[in-house]
Amino acid sequence: MRIAGGTGGQSPSDRSPNAAEEIARRKGEHLSLAAEADVETRTAAGWDDIHLVHDALPDIDASDVDLGTTFLGHRLKLPLVISGMTGGHGRALAVNELLARVAERSGIAIGVGSQRAALRDPMLVPTYSIVRETAPHAFVIANLGISQLVKQDRESPLGAKDVATIVSMVKADALAIHLNYLEESVQPEGQTRARGAASAIRAVALRSRVPVIAKETGAGITREVALRLRRAGVKAVDVGGVGGTSFAAVEALRAAAHGDVARMSLGERFRDWGVPTAVAVLGAAGAGLPIIATGGVRSGLDAAKALAIGATLVGVGRPLLQAALRGEEAVVRWVDDFALELRTAIFLSGGRRSADLARAPVVFTGATKAWLEQLGYARRASGARSGRRSR
Numbered sequence: 001m002r003i004a005g006g007t008g009g010q011s012p013s014d015r016s017p018n019a020a021e022e023i024a025r026r027k028g029e030h031l032s033l034a035a036e037a038d039v040e041t042r043t044a045a046g047w048d049d050i051h052l053v054h055d056a057l058p059d060i061d062a063s064d065v066d067l068g069t070t071f072l073g074h075r076l077k078l079p080l081v082i083s084g085m086t087g088g089h090g091r092a093l094a095v096n097e098l099l100a101r102v103a104e105r106s107g108i109a110i111g112v113g114s115q116r117a118a119l120r121d122p123m124l125v126p127t128y129s130i131v132r133e134t135a136p137h138a139f140v141i142a143n144l145g146i147s148q149l150v151k152q153d154r155e156s157p158l159g160a161k162d163v164a165t166i167v168s169m170v171k172a173d174a175l176a177i178h179l180n181y182l183e184e185s186v187q188p189e190g191q192t193r194a195r196g197a198a199s200a201i202r203a204v205a206l207r208s209r210v211p212v213i214a215k216e217t218g219a220g221i222t223r224e225v226a227l228r229l230r231r232a233g234v235k236a237v238d239v240g241g242v243g244g245t246s247f248a249a250v251e252a253l254r255a256a257a258h259g260d261v262a263r264m265s266l267g268e269r270f271r272d273w274g275v276p277t278a279v280a281v282l283g284a285a286g287a288g289l290p291i292i293a294t295g296g297v298r299s300g301l302d303a304a305k306a307l308a309i310g311a312t313l314v315g316v317g318r319p320l321l322q323a324a325l326r327g328e329e330a331v332v333r334w335v336d337d338f339a340l341e342l343r344t345a346i347f348l349s350g351g352r353r354s355a356d357l358a359r360a361p362v363v364f365t366g367a368t369k370a371w372l373e374q375l376g377y378a379r380r381a382s383g384a385r386s387g388r389r390s391r
Contacts, residue, residue: 039250040318041218041271045243045296046278049368050305053361055350065343066353068107071290071313072174072211072236074139077107078339079307079354083294083317084111084143084176084215088118092127098324100134102331109313111141111176115166116148119158125169132171141213142172146179147191149200155191157200160207167210174210176238177201180217182274183247186267188260190251198232205233216240218247218295220275223377226287236290238315241277243296245318248273278309279371285310286377300341304349307357 069079082099086092096112103110112131118124132140144166148158167175184190205212213236214221214229220241221229229237252267275283277295285291293306294315303314316338323330346353349360364372372378 037250037253039245039247039253041242041244041246041249041296043242043272043276044367045241045302046276046368046371047243047296047302047305049364049366050278050309051363051365052304052308052345052349052357053363054348058347058350060347060352062343062347065346065351067339067342067346069312069354071109071139074109074173076109076139076313078335078342079303079311079313080106080335080338081109081111081139081141081292081294081313081315082320083315084113084141084178085317085321087113087115087128087143088124089127093130095321095324096127097130097134098328098331099320100131100138101328102335103131103138104135105332106335107138108335109139109141110135111315112143112170114143114145114148114178115169116144116158118169119162119165128170139173140170142167142170142175142210143215144175144177146177146181146197146201147184147193149177149204150191150193150195150197152191152193163204163208167208172210174213174236175204175208176213176215177204177234178215178217179221179240180247182219182270183217183251186248186251186255186263186270188251188255188258188263198228201229201234202232205235211235213238213292215292215294216274216280218242218245219273220277220280220295221284222275222280222375223283223286226284226289230287230289234289236292236312237284237287238292238294239275239277239280239284240315241280241293241295242272242274243277244294246271276368276371278305278368279375279377281306281311282309282372282377283375300338300343301345303338303342304345304357305362307354308349308360308362310358 067078069076086095112128115128118128151157184192212234214234215238217240221239226237248267248270252264255263281293290312291310292313292315293311297303297314297316306314323334
């Protein structure tokens with residue numbers, strides 16, 4: 001699929017003030033619900049089924065453990081990305097500015113929310129560009145949705161110039177294309193035309209001046225899909241698995257507020273749809289791309305387990321959003337606690353650096369083990385690295 005120049009042929013109605021206001025309102029609702037409502041999945045991410053094996057005789061001091069990592073050619077002080085959550089409405093400016101200050105200080109990556117709103121209303125650009133202005137040295141990830149790359153019922157796909165604008169808006173180091181068809185299926189305004197999506201990703205990856213990351217938003221990515229994404233030219237995968245925020249639940253609450261009983265019921269029915277994050281990491285890692293483990297990561301210990309089974313970074317959304325709404329000190333404290341927990345896990349596993357977790361012995365139990373066996377991932381999980389055990 002060829003991405004045309006210009007604006008992708010959007011009609012005036014596609015960029016009307018009313019359309020822009022509707023998106024801004026929706027984004028504000030998403031922020032409030034994601035931070036405050038009961039919207040987490042009831043299915044666990046799988047971290048409790050993953051066990052790092054204790055090393056009773058480490059050979060370095062805990063303080064000497066190196067927590068840094070390299071992602072897409074950039075060195076980070078911690079293997080952590082603040083997941084792209086918001087932008088495009090009033091409250092987003094302060095939230096993104098605060099999170100960007102912490103990202104700059106902590107040497108971690110940060111993403112922004114979907115930037116379509118700023119294409120429709122340039123007045124919203126500062127709610128995104130504030131991230132790069134505040135964090136000039138951070139690894140910043142731009143963001144657009146897969147639905148915007150595919151012709152919808154009343155909207156033409158974005159063009160090459162639009163995609164370039166999204167990247168330049170935040171002076172991004174990478175571009176995330178988020179795959180959110182579960183959310184779109186439940187959302188009353190959802191866009192569910194998907195024919196040609198892989199070709200659209202391939203076209204963007206071919207033209208993009210920065211690496212493209214394929215990012216699920218809560219339903220997970222399998223090995224087969226990760227391989228298709230690699231063939232489409234993406235340079236990393238964010239698995240966005242089940243175990244954290246359920247955007248089906250978010251949209252169910254929005255539907256209820258608007259009196260849409262059918263969509264409310266659909267969202268509740270599909271609240272836990274998808275692949276648990278731990279399973280998704282193990283599957284997607286088989287594609288040979290850098291992996292971001294997002295979905296239910298709530299601690300540095302969760303992160304250590306994710307790194308041990310194939311992740312390069314972990315993405316954290318809701319906990320940092322909730323901390324941001326309490327103030328910068330709360331975000332800094334969360335990141336500091338995360339770093340201490342990760343350092344301790346590496347130290348007690350006998351490692352010297354974050355990358356050493358990829359060679360640490362791991363035991364799989366419970367539902368995660370059953371998923372791995374039935375999807376055919378168990379062989380790789382148990383035999384790919386020396387010392388790995390599964391029982």
